[in-house]
Amino acid sequence: MRHKDRKNMLLQYATALFLILILNFFLPRMMPGDPFLILSADQENEVISVLTEEQRQYFIGYYGLDRPVYEQFINYICSVARGDLGESIYYKVPVIEAIWTRLPWTALIVIGATIISTVLGVLLGLFSARHREKATDKLLIMGLISFAEIPSFLLGLIILLAFSVKLKIFPLAGAITPFAHYSSIFDTVWDIGYHAILPIFTLALTQLTGIFLLTRNTLITVMTKDYIRTARAKGIGDTLVWHRHALRNALLPVVTRVGFQIGMLMGGAVLVENVFSYPGVGGLLRSSVIARDYPLIQGIMLIMAVCILTANYLVDIIYERLDPRTASFEAA
Amino acid sequence: MSCEPVLRKRDAAIWASIKASINLAAKEAAKYAYFIADSTKKAEDLIGRFTDAGKMGVAGLIIIILMAVFAPFITFYGPSAISGDSLEPPGRDHILGTDELGMDIWSQICYGARMSLVIGLAVALIAGLGGGILGLMAGYLGGNWDKALLRTIDIIMALPNFPLLIVIAAFLNPSIINVILVLVFLSWAKPARVVRSQALSMKKQNYIISARLQGASPAYIIKRHILPEALPVIFVSILNISSHAIVAESGLAFLGLGDPTSKSWGMMLHYATSFKSIYFTPYWQWWLMPPLIALVALLLCLAFIGRDMERLVDPRLKSGR
Numbered sequence: 001m002r003h004k005d006r007k008n009m010l011l012q013y014a015t016a017l018f019l020i021l022i023l024n025f026f027l028p029r030m031m032p033g034d035p036f037l038i039l040s041a042d043q044e045n046e047v048i049s050v051l052t053e054e055q056r057q058y059f060i061g062y063y064g065l066d067r068p069v070y071e072q073f074i075n076y077i078c079s080v081a082r083g084d085l086g087e088s089i090y091y092k093v094p095v096i097e098a099i100w101t102r103l104p105w106t107a108l109i110v111i112g113a114t115i116i117s118t119v120l121g122v123l124l125g126l127f128s129a130r131h132r133e134k135a136t137d138k139l140l141i142m143g144l145i146s147f148a149e150i151p152s153f154l155l156g157l158i159i160l161l162a163f164s165v166k167l168k169i170f171p172l173a174g175a176i177t178p179f180a181h182y183s184s185i186f187d188t189v190w191d192i193g194y195h196a197i198l199p200i201f202t203l204a205l206t207q208l209t210g211i212f213l214l215t216r217n218t219l220i221t222v223m224t225k226d227y228i229r230t231a232r233a234k235g236i237g238d239t240l241v242w243h244r245h246a247l248r249n250a251l252l253p254v255v256t257r258v259g260f261q262i263g264m265l266m267g268g269a270v271l272v273e274n275v276f277s278y279p280g281v282g283g284l285l286r287s288s289v290i291a292r293d294y295p296l297i298q299g300i301m302l303i304m305a306v307c308i309l310t311a312n313y314l315v316d317i318i319y320e321r322l323d324p325r326t327a328s329f330e331a332a
Numbered sequence: 333m334s335c336e337p338v339l340r341k342r343d344a345a346i347w348a349s350i351k352a353s354i355n356l357a358a359k360e361a362a363k364y365a366y367f368i369a370d371s372t373k374k375a376e377d378l379i380g381r382f383t384d385a386g387k388m389g390v391a392g393l394i395i396i397i398l399m400a401v402f403a404p405f406i407t408f409y410g411p412s413a414i415s416g417d418s419l420e421p422p423g424r425d426h427i428l429g430t431d432e433l434g435m436d437i438w439s440q441i442c443y444g445a446r447m448s449l450v451i452g453l454a455v456a457l458i459a460g461l462g463g464g465i466l467g468l469m470a471g472y473l474g475g476n477w478d479k480a481l482l483r484t485i486d487i488i489m490a491l492p493n494f495p496l497l498i499v500i501a502a503f504l505n506p507s508i509i510n511v512i513l514v515l516v517f518l519s520w521a522k523p524a525r526v527v528r529s530q531a532l533s534m535k536k537q538n539y540i541i542s543a544r545l546q547g548a549s550p551a552y553i554i555k556r557h558i559l560p561e562a563l564p565v566i567f568v569s570i571l572n573i574s575s576h577a578i579v580a581e582s583g584l585a586f587l588g589l590g591d592p593t594s595k596s597w598g599m600m601l602h603y604a605t606s607f608k609s610i611y612f613t614p615y616w617q618w619w620l621m622p623p624l625i626a627l628v629a630l631l632l633c634l635a636f637i638g639r640d641m642e643r644l645v646d647p648r649l650k651s652g653r
Binding site: 012013015016019020023024027028145146149150151153154157158160161164165172263266267270271274275285286289290292294297298300301304305308309312 | 483486487490491492493494495496498499500502503575579582583586587588589601605611616620621624627628631632635639
């Protein structure tokens with residue numbers, strides 16, 4: 001039931017995106033006040049220039065606010081499609097540029113966390129499934145489940161207090177050492193990795209449990225299948241059966257899970273970046289919230305939404321490719 | 333003088349009505365007493381079947397609720413009263429010390445519990461019950477209602493929650509009501525979907541079919557048969573939604589999008605982490621740690637209760653198997 005045909009899926013994601021665009025368009029227009037009542041208030045001299053009716057009409061015409069709402073909306077959609085998200089009030093640069101300079105840092109920790117949580121989750125899941133109902137298995141489940149209940153930014157604060165403030169092993173803030181001179185490319189990579197490790201680890205921990213439980217439970221189900229018995233009957237060694245026959249087939253749901261957690265990771269990254277003062281999009285968001293830089297807030301949210309929707313859509317397609325049964329079942 | 337009998341008559345009438353209403357109230361009270369006793373007994377039975385972690389969760393949750401309800405009696409200062417020096421360490425006057433503005437941290441923690449609990453409870457009740465009932469009706473009535481609801485659920489579930497929450501909170505003024513409304517809008521879809529599929533499968537049960545054949549209306553069947561069966565599932569989703577809502581509220585507040593006039597744990601985290609040299613001074617120990625511990629404790633309690641409830645409602649969902 002969950003995987004519908006591709007056209008339906010696309011329609012669903014497109015509608016979600018459209019809803020977001022509508023929201024982005026109407027939210028500023030729903031705010032009280034008229035932007036043309038006071039156009040400029042000079043901070044130093046406290047001179048407030050009030051527009052004359054003539055000037056007012058000019059500006060309303062200039063910004064296209066005298067047009068019907070639907071026309072304004074179409075204009076808005078067109079400019080978004082062109083990548084024009086307006087100008088940041090605080091940074092005085094185009095919104096898209098402000099986001100673009102910060103996006104690599106966010107991508108780094110989100111991708112890093114995805115890789116670490118997936119690899120570690122699958123390995124731990126395999127280990128746990130092979131040692132099912134033993135003390136290590138139970139301990140692992142208890143520990144990881146408790147971690148999963150703590151939201152990422154609280155976990156990040158705990159990790160920051162423990163490793164950076166108390167033990168002083170890792171840096172408190174930032175993505176690179178300020179004013180550092182790197183002697184080689186290796187140094188650069190080391191410094192970036194050293195700063196990124198805590199945020200990545202925090203994000204990975206929040207997603208680890210899901211992957212771990214999924215791998216473990218799927219493996220346990222898969223191991224009861226007939227082809228596993230066949231493989232064993234052929235005299236294949238235990239390790240090979242687990243790795244080659246069982247794990248491969250158990251990875252399918254993991255792929256979907258990894259894709260869908262990208263959305264959660266991006267939401268988490270916004271908060272975690274602020275915990276570690278990491279210079280990604282999340283940090284940008286907090287400073288734009290504090291500065292009430294509305295175009296920037298809207299732009300960030302739009303970019304994030306598009307990333308998440310695209311990731312989820314791609315996962316739906318990949319899943320269909322990986323498991324042809326889902327497509328044929330629906331057709332039948 | 334002549335009006336006396338009239339008065340007496342009226343008095344009698346009033347007396348009679350008072351007596352009647354007292355009788356009625358007594359009867360109602362008896363009914364409610366039975367209901368309360370019954371539900372306490374049920375709750376006791378339920379908690380009796382919890383694991384140790386679940387029992388701890390219930391105990392912790394009760395402590396936090398008591399802290400919130402009796403906040404004025406267990407604190408010595410108002411949460412926004414400047415009652416001491418700036419950043420006093422924990423001591424005799426201030427159990428947990430004071431923050432940058434000299435406000436008592438212990439009382440901020442107690443009053444902050446109210447915020448978290450109110451947001452969690454309100455969002456979960458409205459979204460859980462509303463979504464659940466929508467799902468029930470769609471699942472039971474089927475047809476175009478069902479299709480329309482499924483479509484809406486799919487779209488809502490596809491919406492990226494947190495970015496949306498941030499942008500709406502940034503534009504609307506960040507009052508509690510607005511945060512609650514947005515969270516309700518984003519979280520009703522899941523219980524609706526779960527309950528809908530349950531209603532779909534129950535619809536085909538023989539006793540429902542026979543009730544329908546005897547002429548019971550859909551409203552009656554939903555109220556009498558399907559809703560009671562679906563309530564446990566709705567209850568589990570209420571628990572889940574409430575912890576999501578608490579996380580979302582504190583996350584927003586942490587970003588600086590909370591209600592600045594309110595004292596919530598997320599706002600405390602926001603002010604503490606905004607303080608420039610918080611990590612280079614010992615202040616974090618009594619300014620940052622209490623709200624952090626309180627939030628983690630509350631969320632863990634809710635999670636433990638939720639996991640046990642899930643296990644009891646549907647044994648197949650048992651995760652550690």
